[in-house]
Amino acid sequence: MPDPRFFQAAGPFSLSRLAEIAGAVLADGADGDYRVEAVAALDVAGVHEISFLDNMRYKDQFSSTKAGACIVHPDFAPEAPEGVHLLFSQYPYKSYALIAQALYPERGVAEAFVSEQAYIAEDVQIGQGCVIEPGVVIRSGAKIGASCWIGAQSVIGENVELGEGVRIGENATVSHALIGDYSRLYPGVRVGQDGFGFAIDPSGHVKVPQLGRVIIESHVEIGANTTIDRGAGPDTVIGQGTWIDNLVQIGHNVKIGRGCVIVAQVGISGSTVLEDFVAIGGQAGLAGHLRIGQGARIAAQTGVMRDLQGGQEYMGYPALPIRQFMKQVALLKRLADKKER
Amino acid sequence: MPDPRFFQAAGPFSLSRLAEIAGAVLADGADGDYRVEAVAALDVAGVHEISFLDNMRYKDQFSSTKAGACIVHPDFAPEAPEGVHLLFSQYPYKSYALIAQALYPERGVAEAFVSEQAYIAEDVQIGQGCVIEPGVVIRSGAKIGASCWIGAQSVIGENVELGEGVRIGENATVSHALIGDYSRLYPGVRVGQDGFGFAIDPSGHVKVPQLGRVIIESHVEIGANTTIDRGAGPDTVIGQGTWIDNLVQIGHNVKIGRGCVIVAQVGISGSTVLEDFVAIGGQAGLAGHLRIGQGARIAAQTGVMRDLQGGQEYMGYPALPIRQFMKQVALLKRLADKKER
Amino acid sequence: MPDPRFFQAAGPFSLSRLAEIAGAVLADGADGDYRVEAVAALDVAGVHEISFLDNMRYKDQFSSTKAGACIVHPDFAPEAPEGVHLLFSQYPYKSYALIAQALYPERGVAEAFVSEQAYIAEDVQIGQGCVIEPGVVIRSGAKIGASCWIGAQSVIGENVELGEGVRIGENATVSHALIGDYSRLYPGVRVGQDGFGFAIDPSGHVKVPQLGRVIIESHVEIGANTTIDRGAGPDTVIGQGTWIDNLVQIGHNVKIGRGCVIVAQVGISGSTVLEDFVAIGGQAGLAGHLRIGQGARIAAQTGVMRDLQGGQEYMGYPALPIRQFMKQVALLKRLADKKER
Incomplete structure (x- = not known):
């Protein structure tokens, strides 16, 4: 059960209510009136707690779980231990997410307040229901939408605009930016500083003024200490x-x-374009001025030096279609083993 | 045109004035009195805006640009569309940089002020014309040169010295450091904290006091959230x-x-030495105690485990002269393709 | 000698006292009463300064050092220059660490104080002898142990608990966390924010509430701008x-x-387990849901995609036992050279 010092449950909910929330179906024999109070992992869940099976690595934990209820794909029903109330879902992880959201709703910003220890320029516009914490600096001309939350010690630059429900973590800085509704920056994020732009010159690199902005559309999440430079012109x-x-x-x-x-x-160099639904694994790097096609998947640590077609998976340094990379890995191993013998 | 909410143009300038600023030459037929108000990228520039062609990927955009004026190498004059006023330069990107600096000068710190909400020890020396924002902490004995800008919530440690015109971004921390004139730290930079120094011991690693400093010379730029540890002794x-x-x-x-x-x-491990004019691509890593020769170029993601001679280009994991690396990449591909067939 | 603006020596100490502190032995002819005032590197140390030889790259500096005293493994005594007072140690670097700690003790928090410019909720518990700097925010329910140091502009979240002697660097954020005695976070560290948890969905990724904590045990060090996400459930x-x-x-x-x-x-993906005494080189990446055995050593930039047995060294992308990786590197080089000829 989540530590009540850090997380307050909104429940209990009946299992049938959770099925509805989750787009899931009660399995035969599951009690729709079963009372669910909390979520928990398979190996530690107990009575009145709900868990889920999504990653097959944890199948054994599922077979021996003591959870009162569990969300699972119907194919795995036969592996369930006796007595656990099952919810069937085609997408157990998504169903779990929806149930966890219901049981542990994010605290809103109902108790709106603007700290007297924030430094807010006179002409700043602040919407209804915002929380602005101590130490926050909001510079001249900025517009803060309704229901925003701006964490302590963050700095919002001149004429920056935040949409509705934007959350800015503590110690973050935002300048030269327009941020869409319900987007969220975590602590220490840096948005809008100068890009790395200079003309190389033996007598001292010449700085190229960075005259573009950062446009963050709606429902975007940006993790802690991530850096997003503003455009050089675009x-x-x-x-x-x-x-x-x-x-x-x-x-x-x-x-x-x-x-x-x-x-x-991950690092993405200047002027590179990612089409929609691209996924990039940890520590991968992309050179500048590339185009990555829709739905391309790039494995962790891959080094991308050319445009990539969409809909495929890539890996390697330099990047290759993943099957081709894996073939090379296997070939090199075989050759080395043969040499050995 | 740069968004006037974020960038105020100082112009207009005549084209001949800009040619002078840029070390460029008016092409035949270009009107020296042509009025330039702003810079813009080739594909969006319009009348009274100046653009540039430097990267051949954008040659088609050059041929169809609607820019009023354009900086270009003389070799590309034939590709220019009708009616655009050309400036010829051997270094179009550098020329563009100088023009953009003229059109969009950085705001100085003319309106010097020291926030009353900064926490400044009594014996701190602060030069003429500084801006010190709210929340800044400056500890005992620090010396701040003239015309410095210290962004909100930054912390300057004991006895730290900043030269003239130094800029420290918001939420940065600096300790045990001497920083030269006109150097610039972006938001979230960490300078001068303990290095990663300990003697391994089964009963608990033994911390090695880090007794050196960070010396940042003049005209250095240090990007957002970068970390620079102080010396261990040196x-x-x-x-x-x-x-x-x-x-x-x-x-x-x-x-x-x-x-x-x-x-x-990029990551550079302890005690490694880079001679002058070394260039290192994104995410490359250098082991400790190495020497990298003058003008060496190290490609992105390269892993450097040995000293490298200057004047050459390297790539790979472990690093190789780039031609050698590319040959290995090609060979492995050929072998795998052959195996396939 | 360390710059006295940044480091104050507690000495002098006699060489025999330092031998005792360091678990070292006076070499024949070394003067136990020799007065040591400071530490310094081999190439810059002078009279009344002590240095050490640990890394064989610096053997020549040892042979020509002007240091008054030096810590060295007894095997290297013959290389010592005339007149230097030697301390013999089986672990010269550890011995140096202990001597440097004695000569340059960390300043305690004897001058405890809580800044009036800190924002501390009413029900926060603060132990004896803490320093809490300006701009610090401590939210409701937090418990701060004795002798803690919390640097300027840091934010301690609701119900967070810090043990005794914990140090939190400037501009750091901590939430949903319990931190053990004498652990230390450097500036800009982010602990306890949401993990990267969502269920992929074509109509918009569904956020998975992150309902676990961060448990940091005692005597842990966490470097500048490092990010540690809280658990998703565990x-x-x-x-x-x-x-x-x-x-x-x-x-x-x-x-x-x-x-x-x-x-x-280094990047370590979700749910991966490191057993005790694992060492990971810079920029290495570990995929999620792995187990890394006790004492495994993973070289810099390695990409780990599978469980690794303990007690061995690994390198490569994907990771291999290091001997195997080096063999592949050598083989590929040979094949490319042959092709060349």
Whole structure:
């Protein structure tokens, strides 16, 4: 059960109510009136707690779980231990997410307040129902939409605009940016600083003024300590519903489409374009001025030096279609083993 | 045209004035009195805006640009569309940089002020014309040169010295450091904390006191959320005019020469020495105690485990001269393709 | 000699006193009454300064050092220059660490104070002898042990607990976490924010509430700008005496054992388990849901995609036992050279 010091449950809910919330179906014999109070992992869940099976690595934990209820794909029903109330779902992880959201709703910003220890320029516009914490700096001309939350010690630059329900974590900085509704920046995020732009010159590199913006569309998540430089002239753009993890670097002029997933420590160099639904594994790096096609999947640590077609999976340094990379890995192993003998 | 909410143009300028600023030459038929108000990218520039062609990927955009004026190498004059006023330059990107600097000058710190909400020890020396924002902490004995800008919530440690015109971004921390004139730290930079120094011991690693400093010479740029540890005994040194991008890690005792370029997410391990004008691509990693020769270029994601001679280009894991690496990549591909058939 | 602006020596000490502190032995002819005032590197040390030889790269500096005293393994005594007072140690680096700690003790928090410019909720418990700097935010229900140091502009979340002697660097954020005695977070560290958890869905990724905590045991070090996400349900755990360098990413549910060493820019994906005494070189990446055996050593930039047995060294992308990787590297080089000829 989540530690009540950090998480307050909104329940209990009946199992049938949760099935409804989750787009799931009560299995034969499951009691729709069963009372669910909390979520928990398979190996620690107990009575009145609900768990889920999504990753087959944890199948044994499922077979021996003491959870009162469990969300599972119907194919795995035969592996269930006696007595557990099952919810069937085609997408158990998504169903779990929806149930966890219901049981542990995010605290809203109902208790709106603007700290007297925030430094807010006179002409700043602040919407209804915002929380602005101590130490926050909001510079001249900024517009803060309704129901925003701006964490302590963050700095919002001149004329920056935040949409409705935007959350800015503590110690973050935002400048030269327009941020869409319900987007969320985690602590320590840096948005809008100068890109890495200079003309190389033996007598001292010449700085190129960075004259673009950062456009973050709606429902975007940006992980802790991630850095997103503003455009050099064109804008840097993060598309709607894209999720970016911690410590990611996004260079100037990069355009990221909708629904992309970018895992921690990825680096995307200047002017590269990601079409919609691209997924990039941790620590992968993309050179500048590339185009990555819709739905491409790039494995962790891959080094991308050319345009990539969409709909395929890539890996390697330099990047190859993953089957081709794996073939090379296997071949090299075989040759080395043969040499050995 | 840059968004006037974020960038105020200082112009207009005549084209002949800009040619002078840029070290460029008016092409035959270009009107020296043509009025230039703004810069813009080739594909969006319009009348009274100036653009440039430097990267051949964008040649088609050049041929169809609607820009009023354009900076280009004379060799590409034949590709220019009708009616655009051309400036010829051997270094179009550098010329563009100089023009953009003229049109969009950085705001100075003319309106010097020291926030009453900054926490400044009594014996701190602060030069003429500084801006010190709210929440800044400056500890005892620090010396701040003239015309410095210290962004909100930053912390300047005991006895730290900043030269003239130094800019420290918001939420940055600096300790045990001397920083030269006109150097610039972006938001979230960490300079001067303990290096990763300990003696391994089964009963608990033994911390090695880190007793060196960080010396940052003049005209250095250090990108957002980059970390530079202080020396363990010797100093960590960043040479004059070196540019460091975001999320870079510089270990203790590292010496970086003049005019180096270090792209985002590079890691340089303790005690490694870079001679002057070394360039390192994103996410490359250098082991400790190495020497990298003058003008060496290290490709993105390269893993450097040995000293490298200057004047050459390297790539691979472990690093090889780039031609050798590319030959291995091609060979492995051929072998795998043959196996396939 | 360390710059007295930044480091104050507590000495002088006699050489025999230092031998005792260091677990070292006076060499024949060394003067136990010799007065040692400072530490210094071999190439710059002078009279009344002590140095050490640990890394054979610096043997020539040892042979020509002007240091008054030097710590060295007895095997290297013959290489010593005339007149230097030698201390013999089986572990010269550890001995140096202990001597440097004695000569340059960390300043305690004797001058305890809580800044009036800190924002501390009414029900926060603060132990004896703490320093809480300006701009610090401590939210409701937090418990701060005795002798803690919380640097300027840091934010301690609701109900967070810090043990005794914990140090939190400036501009750091901690939430949903319990931190053990004498652990230390450097500036800009992010602990306890949401992990990267969502169910992929074409109509918009569905956020999975992150309902676990971060448990940091005692004597842990966490480097600048490192990010540690809280668990998704289970906790994220960092074991006792583990050292983590700068810019490291630790995903949700990761369990790290005791005495591990994790170098800068490493990324560890969700739910991976490190047993005790694992060492990971810079920029290495570990996929999720893996188990890494006790004492495994993973070289810099390695990409780990499978469980690894303990007690061995690994390198490569994907990871291989290091001998096997090096054999492949050598083989590929030979094949390419042959092709060349």
